[in-house]
Amino acid sequence: MIDMDKLVDTKASTQSKQVFWDQDVYDQEIKNIFGRSWLFLTHESMLEKNGDFITTKMAEDSVIVTRHSDGSLKAFINACTHRGNSVCTADSGNAKSFVCNYHGWVFGTDGELVDVPLREKCYHDELDRSSLGLKTVRVESYRGFVFGCFDETAPSLEDFLGDWGWYLDTWMVGAGEGAELVGPPMKSILKCNWKVPTENFVGDGYHVGWTHASALNVLGGELGGLAGNQADMPFDELGIQVTTRHGHGFGVIDNAAVAIHAKRDEYDKYMQETIPKVAENLGEPRAKLFNGHWNCSTFPNCSFLYGTNIFKVWHPRGPHEIEVWSWVIVHKDMSDEGKKEVVKQAVRSFGTAGTLESDDGDNMVQSTHGNRGTHAREGTMNSSMGQGYEGEHPDYPGIVGSSFIGETSYRGFYRFYQEMMSADSWDDIRANDEHWADCFPNKDYWKDRLAARSAQAEEK
Amino acid sequence: MHNTEAKARVSAQLHYELSQHYYQEATLLQDAEFATWIDTFVAKDLHYWMPVTERRYAKDKRPAPTPYDMAIYNDDYDEMKDRVARLLTGAVWMEDPRSTVRYLITNIEAFHTDNDDEFVVHSNFAVYRHRGQLEHSEHIGCRQDLIRKVGNGFQLARRKVSLDARVTEDKNLYIFF
Known part of the structure; x- marks a missing residue:
């Protein structure tokens, strides 16, 4: 203690x-501080077009940030929900989907699992794809500066910044x-x-x-x-x-x-x-x-x-x-x-x-x-x-x-x-x-x- | 700025002279003779450039970085001279006691250009820095230079330094490559 x-x-x-x-002390920081604070991800100028993405980190977690096909910003953990591989290995780019190198699972720019090879023959069409999307992260922007947060109970980004936003x-x-x-x-x-x-x-x-x-x-x-x-x-x-x-x-x-x-x-x-x-x-x-x-x-x-x-x-x-x-x-x-x-x-x-x-x-x-x-x-x-x-x-x-x-x-x-x-x-x-x-x-x-x-x- | 076309390979004699120039340059930098280096080995129209290169997918067709993009070094002659001046102030606390920097310069390929007195020279480097008791770093990459024959020697007019690592494993890159 x-x-x-x-x-x-x-x-x-x-x-x-x-x-x-x-x-x-570090372990507690990762849990209490990095697990609950809004962490800087990127600037919207790097995600101008739908499908644009960047990869970054939130503490030691690898994270993908995208401009989804509906124009909204999404962020999710860069780890396949099958066996944990990274699904994106580039710094940035434009993509319709992210395909895991290991077995070819395909995730959309909103992190949803959209395709699985041999789904019908070997999973017997019984795989619940809706529960196997990439783990999502809260994402909000302040004046174009994009932040992510792991904690659903944290205040909004604007409230987290508080008076600092005024400055x-x-x-x-x-x-x-x-x-x-x-x-x-x-x-x-x-x-x-x-x-x-x-x-x-x-x-x-x-x-x-x-x-x-x-x-x-x-x-x-x-x-x-x-x-x-x-x-x-x-x-x-x-x-x-x-x-x-x-x-x-x-x-x-x-x-x-x-x-x-x-x-x-x-x-x-x-x-x-x-x-x-x-x-x-x-x-x-x-x-x-x-x-x-x-x-x-x-x-x-x-x-x-x-x-x-x-x-x-x-x-x-x-x-x-x-x-x-x-x-x-x-x-x-x-x-x-x-x-x-x-x-x-x-x-x-x-x-x-x-x-x-x-x-x-x-x-x-x-x-x-x-x-x-x-x-x-x-x-x-x-x-x-x-x-x-x-x-x-x-x-x-x-x-x-x-x-x-x-x-x-x-x-x-x-x-x-x-x-x-x-x-x-x-x-x-x-x-x-x-x-x-x-x-x-x-x-x-x-x-x-x-x-x-x-x-x-x-x-x- | 950095796109001088490389023509035929130079003769064995010229290759030897250029190689000796590169070894001399490395020795000057190893011995911290920075003032001699900037005054005699570097041309006044220098552009010294170390771009930042992202890891991108093969299908990504965005252009390679230009000197107008983010770069770790993007200096003209006077700016490099200021960097040398900083090292000579006696107030760079980190360099007292001095670190040792060792240059291994290899794979020198030299080419003629449209100008008789200018050559495009490619080389690979391994640069090792040791400091204090156990501190050490290494930087691997290549250089694409435009070198000019001046009197009995050569001067550096353009240098593009490409590091192989995306993430620099060192506390700074205040090393002349």
């Missing part, structure tokens, strides 16, 4: 080192046209626990200056000053961090959306033209976010950098290994030339050979394997930066931290992680809807801070 209060201590802001190593709309709706993903995804193996990159993306503005010193040195520009944490920058006034009800969260550096892109003429032009339209469409608070650079994770394992525009999923493969899949986000209403520029620059910084990505992988691996030793694992990890300097904000939903360099959204991620790991069902989770933010007790933080800021401004 795992002691959940020891695994995550929300008051002390610590996590047991067991979270990155232990097999029993996502900043660019998933933007000026109106929204965004899509460009693939095919790059794929690589990283020997780390799935939570290490997830927590890094959800709220680690702290590592940027040190881990990425080499790339920022060469890049220069707005973020060059962060390299080595040497510059005299207003580190507590660069942006904010946010966490929401279901652990989704992000950090944002103000006015830095395009800062990682070395070549960005088209992107700069697009941003200048589009920010006023976003302000008109969604209001000033989100127009400000639209021009910021975000590091984010959608609970549990889907991360992205808005601005740099890389979009990633961390598929777990046991407690000490993940498969990393990376796409690029592009605004639909951007010029073709602009989209090409964004794809190239996003990959150059955060693709498999990215100038910044290449700094991160080693940290992910070391953070995991540092816990191999029995005595190392007796300790805890700390995520207390900025604790108490966070609360409800008049303009932004969720709990908002004072600076983009802080660990508010780490704390929010592990708070919900502990809740999901402990809960017997979604009913248990729903019962906590009113009290989830109790571990962020400084309710007047933003009221006081904003008042102090206006007083300061008046003095000047």
Whole structure:
């Protein structure tokens, strides 16, 4: 029995080192977290025509996602109901059906079993095909981003995203046209626990200056000053961090959306033209976010950098290994030339050979394997930066931290992680809807801070 | 961009010279002489490309990737030079202590083109990276290059790197193939 209060201590802001190593913790994560959460599958732009399909993973399960002949999206487990073979071995394509290589069972693009060789002669026409369809998965889209869920009792995708959807709309709706993903995804193996990159993306503005010193040195520009944490920058006034009800969260550096892109003429032009339209469409608070650079994770394992525009999923493969899949986000209403520029620059910084990505992988691996030793694992990890300097904000939903360099959204991620790991069902989770933010007790933080800021401004 | 037509195979003498150039290039990269490599072995009009190739069914008639599609490398000369500059900042923590990278370059086939001083050269590679105590990775694939005769040597103008693996089994591909 795992002691959940020891695994995550929300008051002390610590996590047991067991979270990155232990097999029993991992097994429970697969059951309680990946078995109940909405998991990112693909973007609708990759399933435009009826019969289009992609194969992906939901935790360690192989999944096929299709655009069925009636135009609806379907998702099912890629395992034949006869002897368990995969029925699709391609990354993507267009198909009328999926035929198992082993005995030739044929499944439709809705997963139904439509044909079985020797059905009449050898099954004597007695096989109940209607009960032998591929195991289906709930599938729903948010602004064209397609997610799947194994749990029939889970809330809708929109409710699962909750306030995080309000933030996502900043660019998933933007000026109106929204965004899509460009693939095919790059794929690589990283020997780390799935939570290490997830927590890094959800709220680690702290590592940027040190881990990425080499790339920022060469890049220069707005973020060059962060390299080595040497510059005299207003580190507590660069942006904010946010966490929401279901652990989704992000950090944002103000006015830095395009800062990682070395070549960005088209992107700069697009941003200048589009920010006023976003302000008109969604209001000033989100127009400000639209021009910021975000590091984010959608609970549990889907991360992205808005601005740099890389979009990633961390598929777990046991407690000490993940498969990393990376796409690029592009605004639909951007010029073709602009989209090409964004794809190239996003990959150059955060693709498999990215100038910044290449700094991160080693940290992910070391953070995991540092816990191999029995005595190392007796300790805890700390995520207390900025604790108490966070609360409800008049303009932004969720709990908002004072600076983009802080660990508010780490704390929010592990708070919900502990809740999901402990809960017997979604009913248990729903019962906590009113009290989830109790571990962020400084309710007047933003009221006081904003008042102090206006007083300061008046003095000047 | 990468579709220069390969004509007749080159002579034994030219094949020898090109092979020696490829071995020298591998030695420079193995010895981390990245500045020498980019300054003397690479042409200013470089395009260095590593496309992402999906696993698709034989009947799938969608075109092969172009340099406008998703690619792991899609760099011009200045961008490659920036990659070299990053390695020389002294702030790539992962490379101190240094990893060792070993290049086995084989199956070199070289062809004339319509330009007297340019050659299409195909080669296979096995690249091994070892780091720390037990960490190691290997990358197998092929390269299709456009190589230009410059003075007494050759310079790389186009390189398409094709990896055999769909999923990269390494923490990054910040290795010059």
